[in-house]
Amino acid sequence: MARALCANCKAERAVIKRPKNHAKLCKVCFIQVFEDEVHHTITSSKLFYPGEKVAIGASGGKDSTVLASVLKTLNERHGYGLDLVLLSIDEGIKGYRDDSLDTVKRNAVQYNMPLKIVGYDELYGWTMDQVVETIGKKGNCTYCGVFRRQALDRGAKMLGIKHVVTGHNADDVAETVLMNLLRGDLARLSRSTSIVTGDSRSEVKRSKPLKYSYEKEIVLYAHHKKLDYFSTECIYSPEAFRGSARALVKQLERVRPTAILDIVRSGEDVARLVPGEEPSSCACSGQKGAAGLVDDDVGGCGSQNGRTPGGEMAAMDKQLRDNEASEGLEIDVVKTMVEGNAARGEKRDLPIRAGNTSKGAPRQVLGNCKRCGYMSSQEICQACMLLEGLNKNRAKIQI
Amino acid sequence: MTESKPGQVALTRPCVKCRAQEATLDSRSQPVCKDCFIKFISTKFIKQIDILGKKTRPAPGPSSTSSSSGPPTLTRRYLLGLSFGVSSTVLLHLLSENLESQLAKGRTAPFDLTVVHVDTSSFPSREGTDPEASVAAVEAILDRYRARYPRFTFQRVPLSSSTLSNNNNNNNNSTPNPSDDIFSLLSSSTTTTPPTAASQSDLRQHLTRRTLLAETAHHNCQALLLGHSTTALAELTLAEAAKGRGFALPWLVGDGPAPPPDSSSEPRESGLLIHHPLREALRKELVTYAGLVTDPSPLTDLLLEQTNDNPGSAEGTTRVVSHRDLSIEDVMTRYFAEVEESYPSVVANVARTAGKLVRRGGDGGDEEAATACELCGMPRDEDGDVRWKGELGIQDNGEEEGDRESVAARLRGRLCYGCERSVGG
Numbered sequence: 001m002a003r004a005l006c007a008n009c010k011a012e013r014a015v016i017k018r019p020k021n022h023a024k025l026c027k028v029c030f031i032q033v034f035e036d037e038v039h040h041t042i043t044s045s046k047l048f049y050p051g052e053k054v055a056i057g058a059s060g061g062k063d064s065t066v067l068a069s070v071l072k073t074l075n076e077r078h079g080y081g082l083d084l085v086l087l088s089i090d091e092g093i094k095g096y097r098d099d100s101l102d103t104v105k106r107n108a109v110q111y112n113m114p115l116k117i118v119g120y121d122e123l124y125g126w127t128m129d130q131v132v133e134t135i136g137k138k139g140n141c142t143y144c145g146v147f148r149r150q151a152l153d154r155g156a157k158m159l160g161i162k163h164v165v166t167g168h169n170a171d172d173v174a175e176t177v178l179m180n181l182l183r184g185d186l187a188r189l190s191r192s193t194s195i196v197t198g199d200s201r202s203e204v205k206r207s208k209p210l211k212y213s214y215e216k217e218i219v220l221y222a223h224h225k226k227l228d229y230f231s232t233e234c235i236y237s238p239e240a241f242r243g244s245a246r247a248l249v250k251q252l253e254r255v256r257p258t259a260i261l262d263i264v265r266s267g268e269d270v271a272r273l274v275p276g277e278e279p280s281s282c283a284c285s286g287q288k289g290a291a292g293l294v295d296d297d298v299g300g301c302g303s304q305n306g307r308t309p310g311g312e313m314a315a316m317d318k319q320l321r322d323n324e325a326s327e328g329l330e331i332d333v334v335k336t337m338v339e340g341n342a343a344r345g346e347k348r349d350l351p352i353r354a355g356n357t358s359k360g361a362p363r364q365v366l367g368n369c370k371r372c373g374y375m376s377s378q379e380i381c382q383a384c385m386l387l388e389g390l391n392k393n394r395a396k397i398q399i
Numbered sequence: 400m401t402e403s404k405p406g407q408v409a410l411t412r413p414c415v416k417c418r419a420q421e422a423t424l425d426s427r428s429q430p431v432c433k434d435c436f437i438k439f440i441s442t443k444f445i446k447q448i449d450i451l452g453k454k455t456r457p458a459p460g461p462s463s464t465s466s467s468s469g470p471p472t473l474t475r476r477y478l479l480g481l482s483f484g485v486s487s488t489v490l491l492h493l494l495s496e497n498l499e500s501q502l503a504k505g506r507t508a509p510f511d512l513t514v515v516h517v518d519t520s521s522f523p524s525r526e527g528t529d530p531e532a533s534v535a536a537v538e539a540i541l542d543r544y545r546a547r548y549p550r551f552t553f554q555r556v557p558l559s560s561s562t563l564s565n566n567n568n569n570n571n572n573s574t575p576n577p578s579d580d581i582f583s584l585l586s587s588s589t590t591t592t593p594p595t596a597a598s599q600s601d602l603r604q605h606l607t608r609r610t611l612l613a614e615t616a617h618h619n620c621q622a623l624l625l626g627h628s629t630t631a632l633a634e635l636t637l638a639e640a641a642k643g644r645g646f647a648l649p650w651l652v653g654d655g656p657a658p659p660p661d662s663s664s665e666p667r668e669s670g671l672l673i674h675h676p677l678r679e680a681l682r683k684e685l686v687t688y689a690g691l692v693t694d695p696s697p698l699t700d701l702l703l704e705q706t707n708d709n710p711g712s713a714e715g716t717t718r719v720v721s722h723r724d725l726s727i728e729d730v731m732t733r734y735f736a737e738v739e740e741s742y743p744s745v746v747a748n749v750a751r752t753a754g755k756l757v758r759r760g761g762d763g764g765d766e767e768a769a770t771a772c773e774l775c776g777m778p779r780d781e782d783g784d785v786r787w788k789g790e791l792g793i794q795d796n797g798e799e800e801g802d803r804e805s806v807a808a809r810l811r812g813r814l815c816y817g818c819e820r821s822v823g824g
Binding site: 177178182184185186251254256259261262265266267268269272273274275314316317320321 | 428596646757
């Protein structure tokens with residue numbers, strides 16, 4: 001059987017069946033179409049303005065390498081007028097970052113972009129290896145994720161840059177959507193799907209231009225463009241919700257390849273159904289729908305995105321069970337009265353039908369951390385809280 | 400440690416609820432006895448059926464939620480969708496018990512119940528199957544249900560385009576009924592590339608739902624009862640999200656009004672309620688319950704011979720199947736069977752969270768009512784569709800062959816995102 005011709009140019013032999021829509025394409029057309037779609041995402045979401053200085057969060061992994069390559073190509077092809085900089089974080093994990101940072105350094109030369117490397121040690125006084133030494137292998141992804149998120153922003157601030165782009169792809173977003181549905185976190189769900197996070201109050205805006213790109217296509221793109229990237233997974237793997245959601249996404253993709261994008265679509269739609277959210281469909285303007293805290297962004301490290309400590313699912317299960325157990329012991333006087341008056345008899349679903357939206361998803365109020373000034377919904381941001389704990393332990397160990 | 404010694408005064412493991420009997424079962428990680436477990440399930444059911452009872456009370460005045468077009472209903476009228484699976488069978492049993500106990504107390508019947516089984520055996524039609532034989536097989540099963548629950552009416556309704564179009568008589572626009580297209584697409588043996596198992600399963604499920612709703616209206620019932628357990632609702636939530644139906648989730652998972660009917664539906668379809676009275680029981684609990692009921696005969700007797708009917712059923716979870724033959728629902732069933740085992744409260748939380756989502760696109764919304772998908776009947780998210788088109792690269796949608804291409808083209812713009820996906824392959 002002869003190989004099919006490329007559906008796009010009808011001249012070359014098709015070598016790629018796109019996971020996204022089953023289209024059979026030749027190599028040249030695939031690269032073109034991939035870039036065109038990212039371009040569409042960028043223009044329709046108005047991600048950049050001419051002359052904008054943009055830092056690319058670069059891990060040396062496939063996603064950020066492809067992002068850097070595509071942005072460079074599009075910047076030149078379509079005259080975005082962007083000033084692109086590579087920004088890397090050194091978490092201080094031996095054997096993980098040494099090689100990948102070498103990759104980033106080579107990328108900087110290949111793409112002719114300036115590179116800034118920020119270390120956890122200079123930002124927080126702790127490398128990840130030291131953190132793991134102190135708290136063990138379980139739960140350290142929380143530290144890594146929280147530190148990393150701020151590290152990119154702080155690094156960008158050092159460079160005087162107000163916009164960081166990250167390589168999060170459609171698989172990552174789909175995973176986050178399922179994860180937040182699984183743990184019943186509508187507030188995070190409504191934020192994590194928007195392409196831009198961080199509003200006018202935050203100093204650094206974040207966006208993910210590869211939000212609609214399949215991980216598989218990113219790998220194909222890197223392969224066919226012969227990009228120089230470093231492939232490894234974080235040695236401190238996460239478990240629980242994200243791991244569970246990740247496995248589920250992969251299974252769904254196998255059964256129906258379009259499922260990943262379908263989940264992203266559902267995530268965007270559900271975000272508009274969260275009580276208290278704007279009903280407007282446009283999450284792409286970057287202004288509204290972007291009330292998101294940066295620390296609610298799609299998860300942490302380059303490939304594994306781990307931020308959830310092991311046993312999280314079990315812990316949540318237990319907490320929920322405790323709640324259920326105590327539910328019978330208390331009487332919600334207000335609720336009982338409301339029910340009595342309205343005679344609607346609805347117990348669980350009150351928020352929807354009665355329009356009592358305040359109960360649906362707790363809204364967080366954005367402020368700034370009293371210690372470091374980073375935006376936070378708490379008085380003291382997550383990173384500073386974690387650091388406090390770490391530093392306490394360190395003092396003890398040293399004594 | 401579960402060894403029980405009946406007859407002894409000191410119980411080795413007393414039931415935490417009654418403290419009078421030996422615990423033989425685990426209920427939400429607490430040891431309970433058989434009687435308390437049965438009571439636990441029926442309490443969950445009664446709570447929900449009472450909620451529905453309040454909503455459907457045929458009260459005079461404008462606040463009544465019942466349809467005004469039908470004859471005045473003196474008693475509540477419900478329709479139960481019976482799949483022959485564990486959950487819907489348990490629901491049927493509980494409804495019967497509820498009715499009998501009311502009658503035994505000398506009260507009037509709390510509701511009239513019509514039970515409908517939607518027969519999907521001809522969807523899609525397979526070569527070499529004898530349609531008459533499969534009808535007879537379904538009727539044989541229904542006869543066993545009829546014998547056990549003589550107070551209820553049981554009906555077999557085939558899933559076919561005529562069922563849907565019969566109930567769409569008032570259709571006054573001249574465009575052909577999309578379900579005709581879908582049926583011809585799925586029944587045609589000339590289709591070069593049949594839709595995938597995932598798409599077939601999706602379409603079957605949504606057409607079944609629509610058929611049940613149409614029957615509910617047809618029988619002048621106020622509410623459609625579905626047997627979904629907590630686990631099933633969690634599966635439904637994630638499965639529909641994975642099929643791009645996030646927008647319709649609140650309509651699918653929550654209890655309350657059915658999606659507003661579009662112009663092609665009968666007017667009396669409006670104001671219907673959909674309720675899931677077993678929404679607070681886990682699937683494994685319903686399986687246990689079915690095994691415990693022995694009066695007048697074991698409930699499990701009804702459930703025999705149906706294990707091969709539904710590859711997504713709990714019984715099918717251990718079979719190894721090629722992923723090509725799996726549906727999204729199958730993946731979710733397998734996934735939640737595991738989660739339910741270790742983290743039952745997480746499962747419950749998924750269903751509860753989905754219930755908090757706001758229903759948009761229906762009447763009563765702040766924006767203009769959205770048009771309904773002509774296939775699944777759910778509100779369409781037109782804003783989302785406009786915004787989404789470009790991201791997909793839908794223009795270069797690969798090659799679609801033969802029948803499917805023409806059907807997909809004909810229906811474009813009339814279906815919701817999820818149905819468009821399933822029709823497309």
